[in-house]
Amino acid sequence: MLEKLLILLFASNVLAQVCMPDAPEAYKVRLSIKTALGDQAYTWNDNELYLFRATLAFAMRNYLSGQLFDVSNILVCNETERVSFWFMVKSVTNPTTLIEKQHVENAIKESRHRINSAFLLTDQTLEFLGILPTLASPFVPATPPWLIAFGVVMGVVGAGIVYFLVAAVVQRKRKKTLDEEEEAKGATENEIAGENLDGIYNTSFSDDEKVTEM
Amino acid sequence: MKLKLPNPGLDRRIPSHADLERMETEEAGDRPKWDNKAQYLLTCVGFCVGLGNVWRFPYLCQSHGGGAFMIPFLILLVLEGIPLLYLEFAIGQRLRKGSVGVWRSINPYLTGVGIASLMVSFLVGMYYNTIMAWIMWYLFNSFQSPLPWSQCPLNANKTGLVDECARSSTVDYFWYRETLNTSTGIEDAGGLQWWMVCALVAAWTLLYVCTIRGIETTGKAVYITSTLPYLVLTIFLIRGLTLKGSVEGIKFLFTPDVNELMNPTTWLDAGAQVFYSFSLAFGGLISFSSYNSVHNNCEQDAVLISIINGCTSVYSATVIYSIIGFRATQNFDDCMSDNILKLMNAFNLPENNITDINYDQSLTLLNQTNPALVDSLNLETCDMKFFLSQGVEGTGLAFIVFTEAIIRMPISPMWAVLFFVMLFCLGLSTMFGNIEGVVVPLQDLNVLPKSWPKEVFCALTCLISFALGLIFALRSGNYWLALFDNYAGSIPLLVIGFCEMIAVIYIYGIDRFNKDIEFMIGHKPNIFWQIAWRVVSPLIMVFILIFYFVTQVSKSVTYLVWDTASETFPTLEKQPYPTFVYAIIFILAGIPSLSIPAFALYKFIQRRCCKHKDNYSDSVDSISAKVEMNGKA
Numbered sequence: 001m002l003e004k005l006l007i008l009l010f011a012s013n014v015l016a017q018v019c020m021p022d023a024p025e026a027y028k029v030r031l032s033i034k035t036a037l038g039d040q041a042y043t044w045n046d047n048e049l050y051l052f053r054a055t056l057a058f059a060m061r062n063y064l065s066g067q068l069f070d071v072s073n074i075l076v077c078n079e080t081e082r083v084s085f086w087f088m089v090k091s092v093t094n095p096t097t098l099i100e101k102q103h104v105e106n107a108i109k110e111s112r113h114r115i116n117s118a119f120l121l122t123d124q125t126l127e128f129l130g131i132l133p134t135l136a137s138p139f140v141p142a143t144p145p146w147l148i149a150f151g152v153v154m155g156v157v158g159a160g161i162v163y164f165l166v167a168a169v170v171q172r173k174r175k176k177t178l179d180e181e182e183e184a185k186g187a188t189e190n191e192i193a194g195e196n197l198d199g200i201y202n203t204s205f206s207d208d209e210k211v212t213e214m
Numbered sequence: 215m216k217l218k219l220p221n222p223g224l225d226r227r228i229p230s231h232a233d234l235e236r237m238e239t240e241e242a243g244d245r246p247k248w249d250n251k252a253q254y255l256l257t258c259v260g261f262c263v264g265l266g267n268v269w270r271f272p273y274l275c276q277s278h279g280g281g282a283f284m285i286p287f288l289i290l291l292v293l294e295g296i297p298l299l300y301l302e303f304a305i306g307q308r309l310r311k312g313s314v315g316v317w318r319s320i321n322p323y324l325t326g327v328g329i330a331s332l333m334v335s336f337l338v339g340m341y342y343n344t345i346m347a348w349i350m351w352y353l354f355n356s357f358q359s360p361l362p363w364s365q366c367p368l369n370a371n372k373t374g375l376v377d378e379c380a381r382s383s384t385v386d387y388f389w390y391r392e393t394l395n396t397s398t399g400i401e402d403a404g405g406l407q408w409w410m411v412c413a414l415v416a417a418w419t420l421l422y423v424c425t426i427r428g429i430e431t432t433g434k435a436v437y438i439t440s441t442l443p444y445l446v447l448t449i450f451l452i453r454g455l456t457l458k459g460s461v462e463g464i465k466f467l468f469t470p471d472v473n474e475l476m477n478p479t480t481w482l483d484a485g486a487q488v489f490y491s492f493s494l495a496f497g498g499l500i501s502f503s504s505y506n507s508v509h510n511n512c513e514q515d516a517v518l519i520s521i522i523n524g525c526t527s528v529y530s531a532t533v534i535y536s537i538i539g540f541r542a543t544q545n546f547d548d549c550m551s552d553n554i555l556k557l558m559n560a561f562n563l564p565e566n567n568i569t570d571i572n573y574d575q576s577l578t579l580l581n582q583t584n585p586a587l588v589d590s591l592n593l594e595t596c597d598m599k600f601f602l603s604q605g606v607e608g609t610g611l612a613f614i615v616f617t618e619a620i621i622r623m624p625i626s627p628m629w630a631v632l633f634f635v636m637l638f639c640l641g642l643s644t645m646f647g648n649i650e651g652v653v654v655p656l657q658d659l660n661v662l663p664k665s666w667p668k669e670v671f672c673a674l675t676c677l678i679s680f681a682l683g684l685i686f687a688l689r690s691g692n693y694w695l696a697l698f699d700n701y702a703g704s705i706p707l708l709v710i711g712f713c714e715m716i717a718v719i720y721i722y723g724i725d726r727f728n729k730d731i732e733f734m735i736g737h738k739p740n741i742f743w744q745i746a747w748r749v750v751s752p753l754i755m756v757f758i759l760i761f762y763f764v765t766q767v768s769k770s771v772t773y774l775v776w777d778t779a780s781e782t783f784p785t786l787e788k789q790p791y792p793t794f795v796y797a798i799i800f801i802l803a804g805i806p807s808l809s810i811p812a813f814a815l816y817k818f819i820q821r822r823c824c825k826h827k828d829n830y831s832d833s834v835d836s837i838s839a840k841v842e843m844n845g846k847a
Contacts, residue, residue, distance in 0.1 A: 032555075080562035081564040082559065082562040084559075138365040138366075145355070146355045150413075153416055154415075154419070157416070161423050164426045164431070172667070
């Protein structure tokens, strides 16, 4: 156990100043600037890299409050045309040791949004390989909207059914009373359809005393 | 061919031409009438134009040689569809009864044909309205942004997306899990899904309120349900043509492959599509036609409706495939960018080094330099044809492919609402015909008291269909529906259609039929109709029936299941049906078809043993007796 610790210390001491890809404390970063910004993409150069190191130092300062990280604490290597590179973080208190992966990860997760904004990129276009972006939980409204729509439709349909059934019942009742009235009339008198039972007053047979007085 | 089977007593059972004239002028009776011609045409168009025009025809067209498919389709439309449609319109208008009444009038032994129509209308209505419930569910869920089928939910410990969703797609997950909550097989019934039951309640009550007074209410409803789909299709066409890749889809649809014409399945599918597309043999069209005035020109109507139906199929195919082309292009672009990104990341090349144009060259170059690395990337082959031919028929088209296309369009909720309203209207107007095909024969059969009003018949039909249709709200409901779709709505219809032709041409008599048509519209049907009715259409029906039967029986009876544990996931897995399903298949397909001879036999036995009663009942049933004994009839 003690030997392992010694070897580890020795190794990290030797390698502390040397940034190596695939090292246990190193992270790979990949930027897709042209995909994110299209025509307004800026070219990646050393100044941009300097900004990156500065933002990382900022993230580390935020996370490990008290320790004043500087640009020189951020080691970068293996830059490619893709715009990808590896970086490691040196400790402030002990310049020969590197900050462990977990701390670096936590620091980046905390300040992820600020790092992204500094480069006008997103979680997908500024990738830290190994650090998964926190998933935005899908928006779930309080009442499922479909229940509201369902309620509205059922209300309208229910009203319609009630209206039609009531109208049918009323119509049937009205027809029944009309039929009953007709039957009652028809039972007492001889009904001839279309003719007035009382007859038409035929003026030629009437007494015309009112009209002519001779 | 003056073959005519003996048919005694026909004149006593049907109204004569003089009776018809008198009924026309007196406007006697409580038989409903159309308010105007437009209502009648819209109702028939609505019945014929249904979901099949939108999600079955485009698939057939594309898979059977594109533009070349128009040839068998149009030929069979003219030789099979229009004559059958004309026949149903004419016989309905002449005998002025629903399907059971018409066949019983022609010959009491034929009542089975009407009963078969009733059964098929009932079974088809049951599962068709479940599709309506699914459409309503999607419609209710379209009133939110973002649409629920555009995102995967997070898993239990919020570290990632739900596994099933991540492996398939958001639209698949929403359809199979959140809508159907499907089980892994038809034997695994699962429980009732309460949200599905709600949707079914909504669908059936809405249908009930529209059909509550028969054509009085449906006649008003069709003004919207039959015209809105055309408006929405046009809106989608305009939107679709402005999207990238839509022309690819339309080209894919219509590119002719003349070799397909040599394939007999093409002609079989075209014939079957024409037949089912016209909603023949359901009995609904006969009913609708019987509410017309006697001198309505049914020849014109038949031709007009056939043309409208054919044109709608082609038009909707164009619209659907323009949207499918857009979706396929989007998927293809995504696939390519994925591959390009993988290559750029692996080889650390600067951005935009590999583009769509030089992808193939770059790939070969990189493969030469470092083949092992290229292999390890597992690049997917991006094939446009593959994306274009994905799941483009049936419910898959509407609920998976189209919904995926919609979420990629800006203002998705609006397009979703429009699309599902269109599907809803298409389906609802077809359901009107189905309900008509169940309620009117039920009234004609006199199994229930005649004093019960139409509202009660309708309510009973809707209630019983809903209760039995709860089987589709189970977790295995989707599999049951596919079963019903394949067997209840296929062979029995062909059998009934064939029997209808034989009944009218050879039992009723083609001469009498010609004279009737001359009486109704003023001229005898010309030589084309004669040949079509007597020879061509029955022959085509027989061919289709035999081929259909043979293909159904010979192929192994399998179905597709959604199983997360299967190797082919997310593609559906083919599974054989369990043995009890064969009994169900027999019930669905066999019982309606067998009811035709069964009822004839029953009537024969009834006649034989109750011969003296028979004469008495005949004389009371005749039309002239009914007309004279008016008053409270």
